Structure formats: structure tokens, C-alpha cells
Amino acid sequence: MIEERNVELDADVLAAPLELPCGVVLKNRLAKAAMSDSLGDGAGRPTDEQVELYRRWSTGGAALSLIGEVQVDYRYPEKPGNLVLWPGADNARLARLADVGSIDGAQIWPQLGHAGALAHGPISRPAGPSAFNIEGLQCDALTRSAVEALPVTYARAAAHARAVGFNGVQIHAGHGFLLSQFLSPLFNRRSDHYGGSIEVRCRLLLEVVREVRAEVGSEFAIAVKINSSDQLQGGLDEDDALVAVSLLGDAGVDLIDISGGTYFPGAPTSSDRRSSGPYFLEFARRARTVTDTPLMATGGFKTRGEAADAVATGATDIVGLARTMALDPDIAEKWLHHVGADPQFPSFKSPPAGGITAWFTMRLTALANGDEDSFEPSLGEAIEAYEARDADRIATWERTFGIRSRPATIE
DSSP, X not given: OOOOOOHHHHHHHHHOOEEOTTSOEESXXXXXXXXXXXXXXXSSOOOHHHHHHHHHHHHTTOSEEEEEEEESOTXXXXXXXXXXXXXXXXXXXXXXXXXXXXXXXXXXXXXEEOOGGGSOGGGOOOEESSOEEXXXXXXXXXXXXXXXXXXXXXXXXXXXXXXXXXXXXXXXEOBTSHHHHHHXXXXXXXXXTTSSSHHHHTHHHHHHHHHHHHHHOTTSEEEEEEESOOOSTTSOOHHHHHHHHHHHHHTTOSEEEEEOOBOSTTOOOHHHHOSSSOSSHHHXXXXXXXXXXXXXXXXXXXXXXXXXXXXXXXXXXXXXXXXHHHHOTTHHHHHHTTOSOOOOOOOOSSOOTTHHHXXXXXXXXXXXXXXXXXOOOOHHHHHHHHHHHHHXXXXXXXXXXXXXXXXXXXX
């Protein structure tokens, strides 16, 4: 017999505020985790649809919304629908996004991204810590001088975010993007002082954190998203990830967001490896032993009970919800006020590579347009719409940034 949960107790656990070391207060324990919503206009600017999407999450009760893949360098985007923090940005639109994401005391932070070796090929020349030419992945290696310039690049983007009204940023060091690539012995084969032991592979990330903190000051929130493991043979493993977590805590970050896996070609997703339940709580409990920094765990949370248990047991301080909030943007409000059922997740049989990601990304577009009740595409239709939208924005990206005429700096 399944024991009935105390819904009121679960809601009370999740409703407790969380004060970060910098003094920023998250009003409850539920965050909208970073997702690449691809709702930028192709020139790095927010659209009305994107603004509406984040308004829905802020009014839906989320304590924090993270804007996925906001690029610090337009030469290395994840997708042509990314936002970009650069001198030509539309600051009025960015300020509007910051404003609507802050309704009712919510926080909204851009996730500072740099795709590196995973930069979108049609509008970039991918480059990472080391050169690769394997099936599905070809990239150049960044020079020492290019690497040394990165902390200032991130710091300028963070200062830009603060200037337009955001109260924090998340530095993306997970999922196989640039800073994650530097942490991984599989993709970082450098022989200079950015490659070698895990402590040395953390050097760039720690330099970024220090430079950002020096630029934005002590009262601005700095989070870092990091893999618990790459889930790839030869990649970052949990023991090395624990060293990285400890070093990040010593560096004075305000929140460490624990996730895992990469988007490298052929890599399994976390959902491929685990069919039910949150993905990274075991690692989060290990992380508790090496840092006092507040922790966020992202991945696999589908029910109020799972979220409440994770917080109540001390495994994590705040729960990151991605697909759950794509299915129901008001789920935080429902979970916090003893009402509403857990969302019903769709079931996909034999999904093609990238199909589920495309489906959920297009679901975000439906939310932004208020069309979620009529959103019923097949995976094939979602992939087609997702890829067609990217293709339409490539020309806009090239007109804005002139990428093809800007060769990457390589060794």
C-alpha cells in the first residue's frame, strides 16, 4: 500500500525562503532551471514571446528563473536563437525581460554560456580546449592568449547583465559546453597550465568566477552549473567533480547547480540512464560533505513529493525544474499552495536523437504564445519545426555578427 503524503507539509518545506551568501533571498525552493528556449530573434535580442514566457514563470510562483544559453561571445553560440550580451545588444528589451522575470519578488538570472567545441556550425567555427576531428565533432583548439582572455569576457557579460537589471548570473560549466570541456579530461588534453589534474583543469572556471566577482561586487548573485559527471567513458567523473565543487565553494560562489551529461554526439542523456526519480541527488549528498555553499539539484524531478523530500532531507537547498515547468508554468504556485496535481509527462516510443529536446523546446514556444492547450505535434513534426526555425535565423545572425568573415583564434 502506498503511503499518502502530507501535502501541506511538503508545501511548507518548499515555501521556505533561502538566503544566499551574497544576501539575495530566493523566496521559495523551486527554480525554473536553464533551458535553451531558442526564442531570441536571431540577432541576440529578446522577443516579445520570450518576455511573455518568463512572465509566466515569475507569476507562476518560481523563486528563480534561469535564462538558458545567454552567450558571452557571439562567435561561439549554442543556437541562433540565443541571447547575446554584447555592445550591440538591445538593452531596453533586456531590461524588460529582467523586469517581468522579477514579478512578485522572483529572481531572473541569465546563464552565461559559451558553446566552445559545441558551437553551432552554420554560424561559427567551433573551438575548445583541444582540437578534435572525430565522428560528429570537429573543432579547433583555443590559443593560450584566447583562453586567458575568457575571464574578462565573462565578467563584461555579467556587468552587462547587472546594468540592465538582473540581480545575478549563472556561469555555465556543465553539459559539455566550453567551461565543462575544460573540466573534462576527455576533451581537455592541453599541456599548458589549463590542462592536467582536476585542480589545473578547474583553473579557467575559477579565474572566471574571480573576475566576475571583482566586476559585479559582493551583493550580486553568482551561481555555477556543473556536471556531477560527463556520463562518458574518460570524461569528468564524480570524484573529480567533488574536487571542483569544493574549489567553487572556496571561491565564494553563491549557488552550485548540480546536473550531468553532455550534448556531445552520441552521448546518452540523463533520462536515458535513469527512467524515474531525480537524477543527481546521490552526488548532491556527497557534495554536502565538501562545501557549505547552497546547492541546487536539476534533473528528473516530476512530483511535489520528490522535490520536498530532496529539500527536507538536506540533499539540496533548491530544486531545479526544467521539463516539469515546460509542461505547467504554474506548477510552483500549485505545489506551494496545497493545490493541483503533478504534471502528466508525455510518453515517447523509440524517440529519434534530439526528438524529445525539440518537442520540449517547441512546447516552450507554445507557452510563450498561449497555445499550450492545442500543442500536440509528433516528435517528427517538432524536430522539423525546431530545425526550420534555426535555419530561418541563420541569415539574421550572419547579418548581425558577420561570423563567416571572423575566423576563430586557433593553435
